Amino acid sequence: MGPESGPSNAGEPLIEVTDLKKLFPVKKGVFGRVVGHVHAVDGVSLSVMRGETLGLVGESGCGKTTVGRAILRLVEPTDGKVVFNGQDVLGLHPGQLRAIRKRMQIVFQDPYSSLDPRMTIERIVGEGFAVHGSPKGSKDPNVAKRERIHELIEQVGLSHDHLSRLPHEFSGGQRQRIALARALALDPDFIVLDEPTSALDVSVQAQALNLLKRLQSKLGLSYLFISHDLSVVGHMSDRIAVMYLGKIVELAPADVFLRHALHPYTQALIASIPMPDPKMRKDRKGIEGEVPSPTNPPKGCRFHPRCPKAFADCGWNAGDLADWLKANGQTDQDGVVAKDAAKVREDGFVLGFWLRAGSEPLALLKFLREVTTRSKAEVPMFQAVQAIDTLIGNRVIELRCMPLRADRHGGKSKSGGKKLPSKLVADKVYHAIVDSYTSDSSHNLGRLLLPPEVKGSRVYVRVIGPEANWDTLRTSLRAFFEKRKAAGERFAGSVKGFSIRKAKGPKLSVVVKFKPVEEPPTYDLGGGHMVSCLLCKHGEPPAP
Amino acid sequence: MNGKKPVLEIKGLRTQFFLREGVVTALDGIDLTIYENESVGIVGETGCGKSMTAYSILRLVPHPGRITAGSIKYKGNELTTLDIDRMRSVRGTKISMIFQDASTALDPVFTVRDQLGEVISLHQGIYDKAALDKKILEALELVRIAAPRDVMRMYPHELSGGMKQRVMISLALSCSPSLLIADEPTTALDVTIQGQILKLLKALVAKTGSSMMLITHNLGIVAETCDRICVMYAGRIVEDAETFELFANPRHPYTAGLLVAFPKLGEKKAELPVIRGTVPDLMNPFKGCPFVDRCDKALEVCSKQRPSRVAVSPGHFVSCHLWSGGG
Ligand SMILES: Nc1ncnc2c1ncn2[C@@H]1O[C@H](COP(=O)(O)OP(=O)(O)OP(=O)(O)O)[C@@H](O)[C@H]1O
Ligand SMILES: Nc1ncnc2c1ncn2[C@@H]1O[C@H](COP(=O)(O)OP(=O)(O)OP(=O)(O)O)[C@@H](O)[C@H]1O
Ligand code: SF4
Ligand code: SF4
Ligand SMILES: [Mg+2]
Ligand SMILES: [Mg+2]
Numbered sequence: 126m127g128p129e130s131g132p133s134n135a136g137e138p139l140i141e142v143t144d145l146k147k148l149f150p151v152k153k154g155v156f157g158r159v160v161g162h163v164h165a166v167d168g169v170s171l172s173v174m175r176g177e178t179l180g181l182v183g184e185s186g187c188g189k190t191t192v193g194r195a196i197l198r199l200v201e202p203t204d205g206k207v208v209f210n211g212q213d214v215l216g217l218h219p220g221q222l223r224a225i226r227k228r229m230q231i232v233f234q235d236p237y238s239s240l241d242p243r244m245t246i247e248r249i250v251g252e253g254f255a256v257h258g259s260p261k262g263s264k265d266p267n268v269a270k271r272e273r274i275h276e277l278i279e280q281v282g283l284s285h286d287h288l289s290r291l292p293h294e295f296s297g298g299q300r301q302r303i304a305l306a307r308a309l310a311l312d313p314d315f316i317v318l319d320e321p322t323s324a325l326d327v328s329v330q331a332q333a334l335n336l337l338k339r340l341q342s343k344l345g346l347s348y349l350f351i352s353h354d355l356s357v358v359g360h361m362s363d364r365i366a367v368m369y370l371g372k373i374v375e376l377a378p379a380d381v382f383l384r385h386a387l388h389p390y391t392q393a394l395i396a397s398i399p400m401p402d403p404k405m406r407k408d409r410k411g412i413e414g415e416v417p418s419p420t421n422p423p424k425g426c427r428f429h430p431r432c433p434k435a436f437a438d439c440g441w442n443a444g445d446l447a448d449w450l451k452a453n454g455q456t457d458q459d460g461v462v463a464k465d466a467a468k469v470r471e472d473g474f475v476l477g478f479w480l481r482a483g484s485e486p487l488a489l490l491k492f493l494r495e496v497t498t499r500s501k502a503e504v505p506m507f508q509a510v511q512a513i514d515t516l517i518g519n520r521v522i523e524l525r526c527m528p529l530r531a532d533r534h535g536g537k538s539k540s541g542g543k544k545l546p547s548k549l550v551a552d553k554v555y556h557a558i559v560d561s562y563t564s565d566s567s568h569n570l571g572r573l574l575l576p577p578e579v580k581g582s583r584v585y586v587r588v589i590g591p592e593a594n595w596d597t598l599r600t601s602l603r604a605f606f607e608k609r610k611a612a613g614e615r616f617a618g619s620v621k622g623f624s625i626r627k628a629k630g631p632k633l634s635v636v637v638k639f640k641p642v643e644e645p646p647t648y649d650l651g652g653g654h655m656v657s658c659l660l661c662k663h664g665e666p667p668a669p
Numbered sequence: 670m671n672g673k674k675p676v677l678e679i680k681g682l683r684t685q686f687f688l689r690e691g692v693v694t695a696l697d698g699i700d701l702t703i704y705e706n707e708s709v710g711i712v713g714e715t716g717c718g719k720s721m722t723a724y725s726i727l728r729l730v731p732h733p734g735r736i737t738a739g740s741i742k743y744k745g746n747e748l749t750t751l752d753i754d755r756m757r758s759v760r761g762t763k764i765s766m767i768f769q770d771a772s773t774a775l776d777p778v779f780t781v782r783d784q785l786g787e788v789i790s791l792h793q794g795i796y797d798k799a800a801l802d803k804k805i806l807e808a809l810e811l812v813r814i815a816a817p818r819d820v821m822r823m824y825p826h827e828l829s830g831g832m833k834q835r836v837m838i839s840l841a842l843s844c845s846p847s848l849l850i851a852d853e854p855t856t857a858l859d860v861t862i863q864g865q866i867l868k869l870l871k872a873l874v875a876k877t878g879s880s881m882m883l884i885t886h887n888l889g890i891v892a893e894t895c896d897r898i899c900v901m902y903a904g905r906i907v908e909d910a911e912t913f914e915l916f917a918n919p920r921h922p923y924t925a926g927l928l929v930a931f932p933k934l935g936e937k938k939a940e941l942p943v944i945r946g947t948v949p950d951l952m953n954p955f956k957g958c959p960f961v962d963r964c965d966k967a968l969e970v971c972s973k974q975r976p977s978r979v980a981v982s983p984g985h986f987v988s989c990h991l992w993s994g995g996g
Contacts, residue, residue, distance in 0.1 A: 184859035296947050297715075326714035326886065328944035331930035335940050353860065360932035360941070383935050397864040399889030401931050403912045406893050411864035414815075415829050452815045 138172040138208075139315055139347045140196065145169045145205035147191050151420055163419050165191040167371035169205075173315065178341065178348040180362030180379075182355050182394065184416055187368045189351045193317040196349070197229050198222060209315070227257050230308035232301070234320035239304055240292040246303055247288040250274050253310040277306040282336060298329035302336070309340070319351045334361060355394055359383060364653065367391045370419055370427040372644075377654040387650070388658045389434045424473050425642040426659065436659055437508035442639045443469040443476035445506050471559040476637045477587075486515050486634035493637060512638045521585040522599055525622035526550040528582075529615055545616065547582035553616045554584045557609060587628070599623050673704040675744075676848050676880045677726065677764075682739035684718075684725045693951045695721040695734065697904040700978060703848065708874060708881040710891030710912070712927075713901035714948055719884045722901075723850045727766060728756050744847070762792060765841040769853035771833035775825040781836055782821040785809070785843065792844040812839045812869060831862035838870065845877055852884045867894055888931055892916060900924045903949055903959035906978075910985035920987045922964050958990065966991060 146169075148162040166188045173179045181189050195202040198214060207214040209225060217225060233239040240249055251274050259266035260273040275285055281302040292300055301321060308316055318337065322330040334357065341348060352358050358365055359379060366376040367390065375388040386392055393412040400406075414431040417423055423430055425440015430448075432439065447467050468477045478489060493513050501507045529545035545553075558577050578585045586602065602623060609617035648661035684696040696718045703709050711719050724730045726741055728748065741748040743763060748756065760766075768774045776784060785805045795801050802821075809817035812835040825833060834854060841849055851870065855863035871894055874881045883895055891898050892912060899909040900921065908921040919925040926944040946963040949955070957972040958964070964971065968990050976988045 184861065298947060326948075327888070327927055328714065328930050329947060331932075331941040331943040332945075334932070335943060338940070355860070356932045356934045359934045360938070379937075393861055395934065397860045398934055399863075399867070399887060399893045401888040401892050401916070401928065401933065403892045403916050411868065412861055413865070415831055415862060416859065451819070 137175055139175045139177075139210055140171075140173040140349075141206075141208040142172065142192075142196060143170050143206040143208075145192065145195055145207065146203045147188075147195050147200060148203045161420050164371045164422055165419060166195060166202075167422070169368075169371070169373055171366055171373065171376065173347050173349055174363075175314075175347055176341070176345050177364070178350050178362045180358035180365040181349060181351045181368060182353060182358045182365065183368035184353060186416065186419060188371045188419070189353075189368055190319055192368075193231060193319050193349055193351055197226065197231055197317060199231070223257070227253070227311040228313050229315045229317070230311070230313040231317040231319060232304050232308050232321050234323050237297070237300065237324070240300055242292055245289055245291060246278070246283075246295075247274055249292070249303060250277055250288075250306045250310060252307060257311055273310070277309055280309065280340065281306045282332075296329070298325050298333060301325065301333055305336070305340075309344070312344075313346070315347045315349070317349045317351065320353070321350075322357065323352065323354070330357070337361070355398055367394065370416065370422050372427060372657065373655075374428065374658065375654075375656045378652065381652060381654050385654070387654075387656045387660060388428075389432045389660070390428045393431075393433075426645045426657070434660060435505050436663055437505050438640075438642055439505070439645070439659055440642050441506040441509035442473040442642075443637065444473055446476050446510075446637060446639075449504070449506060472641070474639045474641050476639075478635045489635050490515050493635065509639050509642075510637060511640045513635070514638070515635055520595060520625050521587055521628045522595070522602060523622050523624050523626050524551075524554060524584040524586065524602070524620050526554055526582045526584065527619040527621060529619050547619075550616050550619055551579050551582050551584050554606075554620055555579050557605075557617070558584075558586065561605065583622075585626075585628070595625055599625065673707070675702050675704050675742075677701075677703040677882075678740075678742040679722075679726070680740045680742075682722070682725060682741060683737050684721055684730055684734055685737045686734040688733060691952045693734075694954060695904055695951060696725060697955075699739070699904075699906055701899060701906060701909075703880050703882060705847075705880060706878055707897065708871075708883060708895045710895035710898040711882060711884045711901060712886065712888055712891050712898060714886060716948060716951070717901040718904045719886075719901055720852055721904075723766060723852050723882070723884060726850065727760050727764060729760075761788075761846075762844050763846055764848045764850065765844065765846040767834075767837050767841050767849070767851040767854045769856050771830070771837045771857075772825060774837055775833060775840075777825050779824070780821065781805075781809075781823055781825075781828075785821075785836070785840060788840055788843050808839045808843050809836075811842070811873065812836070814839075830858050831866065834858060834862075834866055835869070838866070838873070842873060842877060842879075846879055848880050848882065849874060850882045850884070853886070854883070855890070856885070856887075863890075870894070888927060900927070903955070904951060905959065905988065907960070907989065908985075908987045914982070914985050918982075918985070920981050920985070920992060921989050922966050922991070923960050958988075968994070970994070 145166055147166040149165055150159040151161040151163060152158065153160045169188075169192055171179060181192065183189055191200060194200045196207050196214070202215060205215070209229060212225065214222075214225060251270055254260065254270050259270045261269070274288065278285065278288060283299065283302055283306070292303070295303065321337065322333050325333060337348070338361070340346060350358060350361050362379050364376065364378050365382045366373045367388065368374070369390050375386060375391045377386070386395060397411045412431050412433060417427075417430065423440055424442045425438070426432070426435075429435045429439040429441065430445060447469055450467065468479060469475070470477065490513065497507045497510050497513065526547045527550065528547045529550055555577050577587070606617045606620050645657050645659045647655050647657045649655055650661070679699055679701040682696055682699040683694065686693040686695060699722060701722075711722060713719055721730065721734075725736055726748065730736060736749055739749070743759065748759065751759070782802070782805055785808055786801050789804050789808065790796050790801060793804070795804055805821060806817050809820060814820050814832060814835050820828070820832065828836065854870065855866050858866060867890065870881070883891065885891060895912055897909065897911050898915050899906045900923065901907065902923050908915065908919070908924045915924070916928065919928055923944070926942070929942040930944060932941060944963055949959055949962065955975070957970070957974050958967075958976050961967050961971045970990050974990075976990045976993055978986050978988045979993045981987050981992050
């Protein structure tokens with residue numbers, strides 16, 4: 126493999142992945158407008174040593190397959206770094222990529238769909254030679270190829286007379302062996318095994334797992350072993366990484382992992398495995414709830430809505446409160462909340478209630494305060510509530526958006542030289558304001574605002590708080606757009622108006638504010654044990 | 670057992686498929702009794718006949734298959750010869766079933782409310798909208814669905830796998846059946862959701878006093894959920910015993926092999942013990958024991974003569990020459 130290939134010392138990383146990200150666009154409508162992104166992999170770092178098996182576990186949709194595919198560039202990562210044997214994989218051009226792909230292979234879960242039904246086993250196993258050339262040897266390339274295929278098919282425990290048959294003539298376990306023979310054909314160093322035995326029966330699975338281990342020690346292979354089955358991963362791996370919603374939440378050597386797993390999600394996974402031993406029957410302490418959508422993952426720690434140990438600072442936000450009110454039937458109590466629509470601010474940390482006619486804001490305020498005080502001890506979410514306020518008045522600041530003309534001077538400005546209709550300017554304005562809630566503290570817009578509302582070319586910003594604040598806010602908004610304009614964003618210049626108006630429609634009345642939080646950092650507990658969980662900060666005794 | 674009344678008694682059940690290439694004997698002489706208040710696990714690998722046992726009980730064996738021998742009695746009444754209308758009323762009221770894939774069992778064009786409402790009004794004679802809605806809410810709360818009011822209005826495609834399975838369970842239990850057949854009810858679900866569903870099933874079966882037949886390929890699930898276990902292989906029940914007994918003293922070489930082939934968390938082994946070979950083709954009739962090609966303990970008689978079912982201890986039955994020879 127040329128000068129890059131270093132000495133193959135064990136204990137040296139063969140693969141190093143840093144902050145890998147992959148977003149998939151979510152499209153809608155006939156024009157395929159992108160309405161959001163699936164954060165399939167959201168900042169994953171891991172390494173695989175030479176001759177090592179790194180296990181990757183997690184529930185369906187958490188991004189395991191995408192990690193495997195992104196390392197091999199079978200999907201293009203959105204961001205991050207993948208280094209294979211000292212070479213930056215993501216920077217390679219197609220020719221170099223092909224050379225490196227010989228050394229990195231993948232075996233898929235489904236032994237039924239991963240093999241071409243019209244190809245004989247011989248052709249399937251020899252597929253790689255067609256792309257990368259026949260195996261080396263002094264002999265006739267066809268003879269060398271044939272010999273290699275025979276060697277491979279024996280290695281995976283099948284026999285020569287299988288070679289002329291078609292995939293449908295084989296059982297699931299045999300097909301998985303064929304897929305493995307194909308992956309081994311080009312002498313790879315690294316194989317991603319994506320749920321290699323999930324489709325197999327227990328007795329056949331044991332055969333396949335043994336084969337994988339034998340081949341590894343014989344050929345010095347490194348594996349990334351992906352599975353949702355923790356028992357299987359535990360059996361196969363030297364180190365284990367647990368994924369939840371696109372992130373690795375815990376990573377540890379296998380023996381540490383089984384005895385000292387710290388992350389509540391890991392513990393829940395372990396507790397959920399049905400043990401094939403009735404004496405170990407346990408009163409299942411599993412976890413409640415389901416995995417949330419990766420399109421809009423929970424704030425703070427992604428596991429916090431399901432976490433039995435969650436603290437006040439684990440990421441509680443307005444969405445959680447809205448869900449809680451719904452799920453706990455509190456909406457019916459006093460009939461107060463039920464009549465009034467709760468609305469979550471875009472950044473997630475403010476919940477506002479729109480009161481219908483006849484509702485009494487003070488009753489709602491009293492109700493929310495009571496629930497909060499009452500539930501604080503048991504429900505950590507309520508400890509994260511920063512303030513519950515009523516709003517006085519019912520006003521909005523109206524921003525009028527003008528269409529943006531094409532730039533006559535060659536369009537060097539950041540927003541480009543295109544013509545932009547007023548509606549699209551309004552969209553931009555909306556997003557600029559929403560983004561500022563979290564990213565721009567100098568204008569303090571996030572202090573008072575609920576989501577702006579866009580109606581055609583107008584954007585309405587809700588004014589909350591005592592009367593005196595309206596003018597301050599108007600000034601802040603003006604300054605905010607001045608600054609954006611000065612920074613070269615042309616759309617900011619076409620925002621006019623800033624007039625305070627009486628709001629139409631239901632009256633905004635009560636807001637509950639939460640303290641914005643960050644994702645938990647990754648704590649290094651020593652001995653290669655990494656955990657992303659605030660238990661470490663709050664003093665849960667870490668593993669000895 | 671212990672004076673308990675049987676709910677279901679199956680004797681010598683044989684179900685075969687008549688194909689152009691030959692006859693597939695999917696079930697080859699099943700004997701199985703399920704008592705009141707009991708949960709029985711049926712375990713075995715792909716194709717061993719677990720689902721076919723359930724379909725045979727409900728007389729839902731797909732064409733070109735049919736029951737060719739044996740008897741199935743529900744509380745003393747023969748089901749194999751029951752006329753179709755009477756059979757239809759047995760399904761769903763006396764015996765109901767939960768399938769692995771809930772999306773095939775729920776109708777995609779009707780809301781959860783429509784589907785639960787139909788079953789409840791049919792079986793409980795409630796037609797008043799308010800009263801029906803109340804019953805539907807109760808049924809959804811029973812299976813611990815969060816925000817049941819919202820879920821009522823949803824279509825199956827709007828539900829997650831776990832929620833669909835909860836709705837299925839709710840449907841299956843809404844007519845208080847005496848026997849609930851659950852065919853791989855959690856196989857399509859994530860492990861944390863699987864735990865929730867099994868816990869729920871166990872609690873509801875205990876609460877309603879139904880019996881349960883739980884079909885799965887996962888030994889862990891039956892170990893945790895069932896009172897008694899039947900191990901199937903190639904269309905036969907090769908061993909059955911109470912759960913603790915079976916795991917403590919597996920007598921059939923296949924059962925013993927399965928129990929050790931399963932990787933267990935926390936037990937590091939270089940190699941897993943394996944059962945060599947693969948499951949046999951059911952197209953060829955077996956003269957002797959169907960496990961003979963894979964069995965390390967096979968005797969000469971094993972390929973010639975079918976082993977009969979013998980009791981090795983009270984309530985523990987095995988079909989294997991190792992045990993029938995010694996008596
Ligand atoms: N090509 C794609 N386009 C859009 N979304 C995708 C694509 N591939 C994966 N996703 C989404 O990315 C997320 C992660 O998917 P991935 O297949 O990596 O999960 P996984 O952990 O392998 O799950 P499983 O255990 O079910 O195989 C999922 O929400 C999935 O829907
Ligand atoms: N339509 C059919 N035609 C021919 N044979 C069939 C048909 N349906 C089922 N069989 C046979 O019946 C046998 C039993 O099938 P069954 O579905 O009961 O297996 P199972 O134990 O439920 O397996 P799984 O774990 O895969 O669900 C299988 O070996 C299969 O070959
Ligand atoms: S940071 Fe830890 S304790 Fe907090 S919610 Fe997440 S997993 Fe639970
Ligand atoms: S009957 Fe014979 S072949 Fe069959 S399981 Fe027993 S010993 Fe093995
Ligand atoms: Mg996957
Ligand atoms: Mg089945």
